[in-house]
Amino acid sequence: MRLEGKVALITGGARGMGAAEASLFSREGAKVIIADVLEDEGRQTEVDINESGGEAIFTRLDVTQESAWDAALLLAVERFGKLDVLVNNAGISVKGSFEETTVEMWDSVMEVNAKGVFLGSRAAVRQMKRQGTGGSIVNISSVSGLLGQDNVNASYNASKGAVRAFTKSLAVQYARDGIRVNSIHPGAIATPMTAAGRADPERLARTESRTPLGRVAEPEEVAFGALYLASDEASFVTGAELVIDGGFTAQ
Numbered sequence: 001m002r003l004e005g006k007v008a009l010i011t012g013g014a015r016g017m018g019a020a021e022a023s024l025f026s027r028e029g030a031k032v033i034i035a036d037v038l039e040d041e042g043r044q045t046e047v048d049i050n051e052s053g054g055e056a057i058f059t060r061l062d063v064t065q066e067s068a069w070d071a072a073l074l075l076a077v078e079r080f081g082k083l084d085v086l087v088n089n090a091g092i093s094v095k096g097s098f099e100e101t102t103v104e105m106w107d108s109v110m111e112v113n114a115k116g117v118f119l120g121s122r123a124a125v126r127q128m129k130r131q132g133t134g135g136s137i138v139n140i141s142s143v144s145g146l147l148g149q150d151n152v153n154a155s156y157n158a159s160k161g162a163v164r165a166f167t168k169s170l171a172v173q174y175a176r177d178g179i180r181v182n183s184i185h186p187g188a189i190a191t192p193m194t195a196a197g198r199a200d201p202e203r204l205a206r207t208e209s210r211t212p213l214g215r216v217a218e219p220e221e222v223a224f225g226a227l228y229l230a231s232d233e234a235s236f237v238t239g240a241e242l243v244i245d246g247g248f249t250a251q
Contacts, residue, residue: 001028001029002028002029002227002231002232002233003025003028003029003030003085003227003230003231004028004029004030005029006029006030006031006084006085006230007030007031007032007033007076007080007081007082007083007084007085008022008025008030008031008032008033008083008084008085008086008087008230009032009033009035009072009073009076009083009085009086009087009124010022010025010032010033010034010035010086010087010089011035011036011061011063011087011088011089011090011116011120012035012036012089012090012091013032013033013034013035013036013045013058013089014034014036014038014039014041014042014044014045014058015036015038015041015045015191015192016189016191016192016193016219017089017140017186017189017191017219017222017223018034018036018087018089018090019034019041019045019219020218020219020220020222020223021087021089021219021222021223021226021227022034022045022049022056023045023048023049023052023054023223024220024223024224024226024227025085025223025226025227025230026049026052026054026055026056027052027054028227028231030084030085030230031055031056031079031080032049032054032055032056032057033056033057033058033059033072033075033076033079033080034046034049034056034057034058034059035058035059035060035061035063035072035090036058036060036061036090037060037061037062039058039060042058042060043058045058046058057075057079059072059075063088063090063112063115063116063117063119063120064111064112064115064116064119065119066119069119069120069122069123070123072123073123073124073126073127076127077127082127082131082133083127083128083131083135084128084133084135084136084230085135085136085137085138085230086120086121086124086135086136086137086138087137087138087140087226087230088116088117088120088121088137088138088139088140088163089140089226090112090116091112091140091142091159091160091193092108092109092112092113092193093109093152093156094108094109094153094155094156095153096153097153098153098154101153101154101155105153105155109153109155109156109158109159110155110158110159110162112159113156113159113160113162113163114159114162114163114166117139117162117163117166118166121137121139121166121170121181124137125137125170125174125177125179128177128178128179129174129177129179133178134177134178134179134180135178135179135180136179136180136181136182136229136230136231136234137167137170137179137180137181137182138182138183138184138226138229138230139163139166139167139181139182139183139184140163140183140184140186140222140226141160141161141163141164141167141183141184141185141241142156142160142185142186143185143186143187143243143245143248143249144156144157144160144161145157145159145160145162145164145183145185146161146164146185146241146243146249147249160185163183164183164185164241167181167182167183167239167241168181168239171238171239171240172239175238175239180229180234180235180237181238181239182229182234182237182238182239182240182241182242183240183241183242184222184225184226184229184241184242184243184244185241185242185243185244185245185249186217186222186244186245187211187217187243187244187245187246187248187249188207188211188216188217188246188248189217189218189219189221189222190216190217190218191219194216198216204216210248211245211246211247211248212246212247212248212250212251213246213247214246215246217246221244222244225242225244228242229242
């Protein structure tokens with residue numbers, strides 16, 4: 001029970017990597033707040049966890065709204081008494097070339113992927129400092145935050161690069177408060193967000209050929225990385241980049 005007694009809030013927790021993280025955290029002893037705009041999927045994840053013996057609650061959260069974050073933190077404290085872990089997992093992407101990217105497309109990606117991480121981290125830091133017991137913030141970035149890519153809209157790279165740098169800044173600024181802040185950089189993962197691309201045999205083959213381990217990862221393989229960073233096993237780890245990409249960035 002690597003998270004025994006801890007309370008964790010996971011954004012984008014309704015499906016994909018977020019749901020895998022919520023389920024795994026629960027199995028390891030955490031009380032989990034599943035936060036997402038996808039209400040049907042989020043409530044189903046809540047039911048699945050509770051029926052399997054865990055303790056979870058779903059709340060609708062638009063990560064771009066400051067007031068929604070205030071409400072989510074209030075719920076966590078009222079229901080479970082505290083917040084120990086925040087996983088900023090929610091994220092979106094857009095399709096098309098850079099020249100086709102509109103201001104609205106750029107803003108939508110930055111709102112969720114960068115501003116959402118800012119608002120969530122600020123809310124969590126304030127609560128963790130009030131508690132005085134430290135905590136762990138895990139920001140889900142991407143390999144797209146580490147390098148340039150020829151098959152990804154540049155707005156996504158920019159947003160995930162912002163998460164990477166933001167993580168390091170918070171790690172330095174709040175280490176003395178016992179608040180650890182780390183980022184995870186997944187490669188190709190089998191999630192609903194990547195389903196369309198994986199449905200194209202040619203595109204899937206290209207992705208697998210570019211990955212030294214030769215396959216797309218399952219969401220649970222990222223969840224285990226988040227579990228480590230959330231747990232006390234990572235008590236001396238802050239400002240780190242955990243790359244889970246099958247060797248993609250090692251080339």
